[in-house]
Amino acid sequence: MGATRTGEVMEAIRAKLASRALATGDRLPSIRQFAAAMAVAPSTVVEAYDRLAAEGLIRSRRGSGFYVTGTGLPPMGLAAAGAPRDQAVDPFWVSRQSLDADPAALKPGCGWLPAGWMPHAALRRGFRALARADDSTLADYGPTRGSLVLRRLLAGRFAGEGLDIGPDQLLLVTSGTQAIDLICRFLLRPGDTVLVDDPCYFNFQALLRAHQVRILGVAYTRSGPDLDALAAVLRAERPRLYITNSALHNPTGATPSAQTVHRLLTMAAAHDLTIVEDDIFADFEPEPSPRLAVLDGLHRVVRIGSFSKTLSASIRCGYIAARADWIEGLVDLQLATGFGGPSPVATEVIAGVLSGGSYRKHMDELRQRLTRARRDTARRLEPLGIQPWLMPRGGFYLWCQLPAGQDSTDIARAALAAEVVLAPGNVFSVSGTASSFLRFNVAQAVDPRVYEVLARVMAAAG
């Protein structure tokens, strides 16, 4: 047991190093302090620090404590491939902090709803039903395209939007991110050019860096991508792919206008540009906006989505809707890289919730709750001089501008020390032009401590 506790302490320090919560030259928590925090004997912390020192990760200064050397943990693979970036601007920064945060930490920068807002009664019903399911559902691999029942349900929902496809144009996958990853592996070669919005969801950048493609940003306006900027990029470059949100843009919350959607598709056709439309927030819309996939009919638009934001991020299930021949190739690719699609257990629960009749009511309630939360959050940010760039029609994000002179990366670093995880604008911006912005998740910005910490760190910085 002793070895395992030492390992846990070492792991905790490594996690702080990897997530940049402890940077080169920083002093580690004192032995006594960390022993109390980890609920272990001080001798365990001593052993852990000694072993880390033996690895060269930290160094002891007599009478002063332990310090991060900055050697060791050489970035391998992904990190090594890209240029060194400001540690706070790293696309992994918000992910790591949010996903590995202490339960007591506040996460107004994270990208999901609190567990208490999700339809847990329906999920529990789903698991009780699973306990009564047949052996095959509990133990067998699923079919290569994923549950036909769920694919039919999705096709039925799309038909309601005016997109008429068969289940053969759907592939179930493990998550929205994995959906885009598969599409990138299917369509892209290293060195290809890919367009994203500026700002955009930070994990698009992390993903595209893993594919070693050239990433160009297109400025995002209050009515969608800046089409003049897009036209210029299409004339000057030969991008293979454009990845964007529909419906409710992450992080701005804007909805592309009908004219923008239509003109964008025309331009895409003229330049043989494939578009990936990430529909992950679509169900938060009060009513459906014109959608790229619907207008295009899945000829050059690929629609992806998942249930992580509306049902559960714990039950991993997403989908790709595309041309049938591309779906065939994507099935093979998913087979090769993951052997089989998403868990039949997952698709069974999701299908059950979607067909059980409670989903619509759940989303109605969520939308109302979020409308109030967006208003409340904007109201509470106002005294701090923090203003939403626009008030979205739906969803849980507010893309907010700080008062002049404040840098959101500095603000976020300082807030992290107070266990508040913020999302600084530049993690979303390929061009690094969002240093005065923060993205707020209104469902995770309820606790007054969020605003107390913000006020304090802004005062200290200003």
Next chain:
Amino acid sequence: MGATRTGEVMEAIRAKLASRALATGDRLPSIRQFAAAMAVAPSTVVEAYDRLAAEGLIRSRRGSGFYVTGTGLPPMGLAAAGAPRDQAVDPFWVSRQSLDADPAALKPGCGWLPAGWMPHAALRRGFRALARADDSTLADYGPTRGSLVLRRLLAGRFAGEGLDIGPDQLLLVTSGTQAIDLICRFLLRPGDTVLVDDPCYFNFQALLRAHQVRILGVAYTRSGPDLDALAAVLRAERPRLYITNSALHNPTGATPSAQTVHRLLTMAAAHDLTIVEDDIFADFEPEPSPRLAVLDGLHRVVRIGSFSKTLSASIRCGYIAARADWIEGLVDLQLATGFGGPSPVATEVIAGVLSGGSYRKHMDELRQRLTRARRDTARRLEPLGIQPWLMPRGGFYLWCQLPAGQDSTDIARAALAAEVVLAPGNVFSVSGTASSFLRFNVAQAVDPRVYEVLARVMAAAG
């Protein structure tokens, strides 16, 4: 509804085309026959065939029926990247047939146990417990490395083998295949050389083709990889990686000898070769054999595994055990390409079964049952002149040689028409030198129809 049924019929034909069950020039099922098989009106099949004909995939011959044109479904992505291969030898062939097989089909070529052999009572208990779990388990993303509880359980099991690592050297992922895929993305560049066993698990080849690396096979002997052949390859080439099974080799069932394991590690060190040891069948061993990861201590060996073969293929959960600094990089890569690790729902159920005390008893019973099944299957194959290359110490595979003059690819094609899915040797062999072998799954070779069909197709071929 009509459109959806037509879509289903079209999907069924596309699936047959994609899985090579219908090849160029083949005649499609008659309208009446297929309408009966799909339980739809003949007019629905007519509409489906017409739409497929409009796409150019099939053509109508007056008075004769519909035929596959061989145009359309141009291979994209993955398939386009490699050289055209004999359709029956395609690494996807066995996967697709097995995963998408009719429930009435027999699958003695597939790579998993029947659902009825898995510990469904424990799994059901796990789902009932999940229904009572807290909201966070049901709805939140998991931590970036995956459940600490499950990682500790795994570290504890490894410690029992003599491999002493902390949970910080473990990363939970969605499956064994995804584990290897992540490692390949982390370590490899297109054009790198990777070694596999010959024969080896066919999906290793599909996966490596997706990475566009050069694949070289090393002959596999009854005591592990042919070390003289390996030495020659290491001298002549500069392979970056070697992927192999430990414990019980897929497909041969052989166990590497202690001398082979030790010498292999020495050679790997001399040539800076990283080894991925796939432990997915390890728990089927009667007692643990010397293991690469254990002798090496995870310096240049990466151990991967999953619970798909022992607990459930439906609940997707695997792991990577490696150097701590590589784990850090792999966490980032998994974040970028899948956002977060495996489903906390999945890890909760798996951890519950592993710590519930029933796992050991389940594996004891499985091992006994499989010992009998290996003997029974060998006995029933004998009159057909089919002989195991060796009798494995454990597991569910028999790697069997056909009588002289029989080609297993032809046998497998003919058997498929009779709805028996076999695994022909050449899907496992990079060098294509296993045309007289079949891999049998003894747990899926119980039905007498397997042997009847085998006898019939062998008689017709011989």
